[in-house]
Amino acid sequence: MAQVEHVDTLILGSGQGGKLLAWHLARSGQRVAVVERQWVGGSCPxxxxxxxxxxxWSARVAHLVQHAAGFGAITGPVVIDMVKVRERKRAMVERETAFHIAAYVSSGAELIMGSGRFVGPKTIEVELNDGGTRTLGGDQVVVNTGSHADVPDVPGLQDAEPLTHIGALELDYAPTHLIVLGGGYTGIELAQAFRRFGSRVTIVDSGPQLLSREDADVAQAMLGVLRGEGIDVILGAKISSVEGYSGTSVRALIRTASDEQTVEGSDILVAVGRIPNTAGIGLEGAGVELDERGYIRVNDRLQATAPGIWAIGEVAGSPQFTHVSVDDFRIVRDNMAGGNRSKTGRLIPYTVFTDPPLAHVGLSEREAQLQGIAVRVARLPMSNVLRTEATDETQGFMKVLVGAKDDRILGFTMIGSEAGDVMAAMQMAILAEIPYQTLRDAVITHLTFAEGFGPLLSNLPTRQTASS
Structure with a gap:
């Protein structure tokens, strides 16, 4: 083995949690090295x-311009310049890259560009992108390698060279007909965007509803949004085979419970799930165990099975959101310093950036039922929120779950304009464990979407008494 360079903390992967940890530890006086294969700052930026x-957002602007006449702004023919859309995105990525490089320099953490793999306990060999190798060892090692898009083993699909989200965001044209495999968060976000750029779009999903984790009413509302924009959605469909080449012509053979059909398109996008980046990095030689899904097995403190090794983010099986990776950083940071911080019991919010967006925090109705938690449920159509009288953004609804025998807010879901920001206010109420009446009776600014909290919470059924 080559001579081992020693550092205090060695981090494999520069995703959100890993880079924050690197900068923090380096500023605290540690010698820190981060090994990154390709994307400075990880996949998120x-x-x-x-x-x-x-x-x-570019797609939303295009949509607003196309419908501007209804608001009194008369325009001429609208043309979508996908080259400009891509240029705007690339300029943002360049700014993000420059920011991250500057942060490494200012913190003192060393960024090493190359492919790393464990060659022993707490020891990583790096094949440098510029040629040559380095071998590094750390007192502590953190794995932060993330995940990648799953391309299922369907006959002909690999040969069709399908798009994933990475390739879709690099297109300089709007596909004539984009076939989207998968009706999850990524699939529907990109489906709506490309429809607004002018593509015909067909979503194919194997489940009985879009957004398999959501309550049925939420999925049904989102289905209505997408179909209302002219997106074809085929549910309960299994892809039997794919022919052709994405970017030219593709044919997908689809089987449902009732029939078999062929969907023909110009491009095909795969958005059916993620696979952890744990293969080929030597984890077994470092004593790091994987769980049954291929993620690094960690305890509640995010420690792996090998001493001195931690895991952060998606590779550790954490929910696949950047904000969760940020909290993973806080957990590992505190525990490295002798604390006892845990990932157990975290309240994880999320937002799906469709238009209108979907936001959720806490329990869903289905989760409450599965866990045997009795709840009261109230709903409010967005058309009943006064703000929508001014904006015409009437699609969607708010839904809140409150304990059946107490007044604690347990969950909130919203499909509607600014849902992510509105949901954050409800998240604070859940964290503070305030009774729902406090939020119901709060004086909230008029006209805002959050003003809907009052009528929403006023719709709750009467609380059950102890005898009932």
């Missing part, structure tokens, strides 16, 4: 969260 939301 380079090929995932920020780039997708950047292009989704």
């Amino acid at each position: 380079a090929v995932a969260c920020l780039p997708s939301k950047n292009e989704i």
Whole structure:
């Protein structure tokens, strides 16, 4: 083995949690090295969260311009320049890259660009992108390698060279007909964006509803939004085979319970799930065990099975959101310093950036039923929120879950404009464990979407008494 360079903390992967940990520890006086294969700062600022939301915003602007006449702004023919859409996104990525490089320099953490793999306990060999190798060992090692898009083993699909979210965000044209495999969060976000860019879009999902984790009423409302924009959605469908080449012509053979059909398109996008980046990095030689799904097995403190090794983010099986990776950083940071911080019991919110967006925090109705938790449920159509009289953004609804025998808010879901920001206010109420009446009776600014909290919470059924 080559001579081992020693550092205090060695981090494999520069995703959100890992880079924050690197900068913190380096500023605290540690010698820290981060090994990154390709994307400085991880996938979020380079090929995932920020780039997708950047292009989704361009699609929203296009949609608003196309419908501007209804608001009194008369325009001429609208043309979508996908080269400009991509240029705007690339400029943002360049700014993010420059920011991250500057943060490494200012913190003192060393960024090493190359592919790393364990060659022994707490020891990683790096094949440098510029040539050559380095071998590094750390007193502590953190794995932060993330995940990648799953391309299922369907005959002909690999040969068709399908798009994933990475390739879709690099297109300089709007596909004539985009076939989207998967009706989850990524699939529907990109489906709506490309429909607004002018593509015909067909979503194919194997489940009985879109957004398999959501309550049925939420999924049904989102289905209505997408179909209302002219997106074809085929549910309960199994892809039997794919022919052709994405970007030219593709044919997908689809089987449902009632028939078999062929969907023909110009491009095909795969958005059916994620696979952890644990293969080929030597974890077995480092004593790091994986769980049955291929994620690094960690305890509640995010420690792996090998001494001195931690895991952060998606590779550790954490919920696949950047904000969760940020909290993973806080957990590992505190526990490395002798604390006892745990991932157990975290209240994880999320937002799907469709238009209108979907936001959720806490329990869903289905989760409450599965866990045997009795709840009271109230709903409020967005058309009943006064703000929508001014904006015409009437699609969607708010839904709240409150304990059946107490007044604690247990969960909140919203499909509606600014749902993510509105949901954050409800999240604070849940964390503070305030009774729902406090929020119901709060004086909330008029006209805002959060003003809907009052009528929503006023719709709750009467609380059950102890005898009932």
